[in-house]
Amino acid sequence: MAEAQDTLAVAFELNGVPVEASVEPQTPLIDLLRERFGLTGTKRSCDVQVCGACTVLLDGAPVSSCTVPAFEVRGRAVLTVEGFAADESASPLIEAFVNNAAFQCGFCTPGMLLAAKSLLDADPAPSEDVIKDYMRGNVCRCTGYKKIVEAVHEASEAGR
């Protein structure tokens, strides 16, 4: 039987709302999001920070929630796909994904959208090479990537 663990209190901002939770030291952020807050849009896949399916934004920067300890978000802002999609500002990127058939099975899509958002926040008009380079931490096994590059381009200032 696992021994009783010390738990840590964590207060942070989740999709714009202040929240609190107690977590064990080894709990990864993805478990906190999916199990405590029911935010199942964040997907678990490779578990080794390669695939990007579990990407969320931490203070605006993409992180793999499978390997970030939950306590590290204390005092910081976490944005998941649910929070992203609920905001009107997400609409150009979401519609670009629709128009360009930039998703198929949808398992990588939450992480893909958040990675693309953080890129466009930092660089509103990225070149194709910049898009590919920035997004290389997000794997998609369905689309072959071309249509995602096209979608991100369409949602950028260069594509509008």
Place this chain on the structure above:
Amino acid sequence: MTTRGFKTVGTAVRRVDADDKLSGRAQFTGDLEVAGMAFCKLVTSPLPHARITRVDASRARALPGVYAVLTAAELVNMETHYGSDKKDRPVIAIDKVRFQGEPVAAVAAVDLAIAEAAVELVDVEYEELPTVTGIDEALDGAGEPVHDSNFCHEYGYEWGDVDAAFRECDRVFEDTFEFPMVYHYAMEPHTCIASYEPDRIRLWTSAQHPFLVQAEIARLFGRQLDQVQVVVPYVGGGYGSKSYTKIEPLVTALSREAGRPVRLALSVDEAMRTVRRHAARGTIRTGVMNDGTIVARECTGYVDTGGYTDNGVRVTERFGDRMPGPYSLANVRVKTYGLFTNSTPAGSYRSIGGPQAIWVCESQIDVIAHALGMDPFEFRVKNLVREGEEVRRGRRPIEGDLEYALRRVADEFGWDSWTPGPTPPGVKRGIGFACGVTNSGASPTSTSLVRFHADGSATVYIGSAEMGQGSRSVMAQIAAEEMRIPYEKVRVVASDTTAVPWDRSTGSSRSTTLMGLAVHDAAVDIRTQVLDLAAEHFEAFPEEIEAEDGRASFKGETVAFAALVRNMFGGSGGELMGRGYVTPKHPSGKLRQDPVFWEVSIGAAEVEVDTATGEVRLLRYYSISDPGKAINPKQVEGQDEGAAMQAIGHTLFEEMLYEDGQLLNPNLVDYRVPVFTDLPHEFETVLIESGNGPGPYGAKGVGEGGIVCVAPATANAVFNATGVRISTLPLTPERVWRALHEAGQA
């Protein structure tokens, strides 16, 4: 009636799953909560081949929070083995393990942490057996065989007088090529929740073939079909990895032991020990005349199906069906063998046996063209099978003009005008071509039901699993088109065996063609009923009535379909039901022959080879897709591009590495899949719509063609660049550098 143009078919409509998938709301099996659900962890064999001498789960069972441990001893009052062709796979290992990672025990506990702790408390003792690794050791037969023997399946066919043709031809070529084991990496690893209950069994699972899982579970546990419910939520990628039955029997048996629902969500490591693509070796002898006419081909092939058959029977057969290539051949002899080894069982993977077969076929075609001093493209065209010709004797003839398709790709790629251009020192460029035809569609058996509601909307019921290919949208398009109602008025309910009628499977590029036909017929059934009601309403003949946009009109008068239905039931409610049956005897007459259709695959590649490092860079890749009729053109492109990108993986770097039966790279750090930066600068799908498929509007399937030609086209381009032929995939820098070095080119 005047000729009517399509309203939604042929349009890149907004996918019906767009809002779910772009908001985080899309639910996959692992996102579901079932009340009272326990969590499963597996005890797996560390040894690739061993007798199990003792399993003692008593310490694990005593751990607080553990509901049950499943071992072979608990497989009582049920059938113990399953499998699509050969029922050789035990629900959990019995007496012997045949690959590293095979489940020996399974724990159900209150949470995953307790389940993981309990796994450590299951004591298993083994008596190690010699390991059978790879095709050579399987053929050698030394040591203890994996099953009764190492032979899983044998297949072959022959026509013409092969021996005479080889005697009489000018030249004979014989070459052998190897294809590696590769892993699908569906990003959602296999996940299943099973609830074994007194009067029924319920499963929520990431399965491509819900009705085949239903039948297998019913058989294993002695239930009627109506007592087994299989629900398939959105599937996070399939590509064949979730075909047939995988972890469902184990989870169901564990639920029976635990007396409550149980969830098992595999890790990537475990998924890599669940199913993979068959490694293969193919040898082709080809007899040619000096003018470049191929007169005979003799193909011998082996596929490595791992520890259990899974889909090894069909893969052995398809490998043989596909190896001679898309050529007009008067004399052919094919023999293929499926072999057991101590490795992950191999099953379906996008175009079963196809990439392996075309790798062998098309690599050798280039070898021959070069030896004869012919342009490899023109050598192919010269020998190509012609429209209407039987590419395999006794089977469906080739439907389309392959030469036209080849020339379209060559033209768009710029084959004739290509020059390497200036390159840095030590860098060489080349181009390569490949083509193939694959027998697709599996079995022509599907059904569909459409309900047309009293407000003019409709619900379509299909058995197809939505795993990204977009079948729900395509079915909604077909249904809307045939019912003459807007696309937005159609909702699709899919892949729940208690709600939707039977379908064979989701795979082999079959859904648009076969389920599409079922939906088409069900929707036409609705339209026929609506027109009958309209005829009664207008006191006219049905054929005099125009139907469009949910309304029927006759001589300037119009009535809504919805009103006709409400009137029929004399009030505010009611609905119509339409049905579609697809069988080999479908009235279209197009499904009598095997295969359902031939899927065409063509690829043209331009590569750059760094002779100092052996690195191969794919600069440009052109593929073809002929969906007959593109019901949703963007999705057709998406299927082709996605398939080609997976093939870039097995062409350049993907390979499951085994040493003494141990998988060396069971994670995505060591098993690399393509990422954004692997996207070639030009990555184009040439879309042609030949209109000759057996599906609705002449449609036929496209999901697999794109994966077939990348490897041979790329290796042929490497040869074109360097003069060095590489006969083993993947084309890793080390392998290429060694080959260049041996040829004095590095």
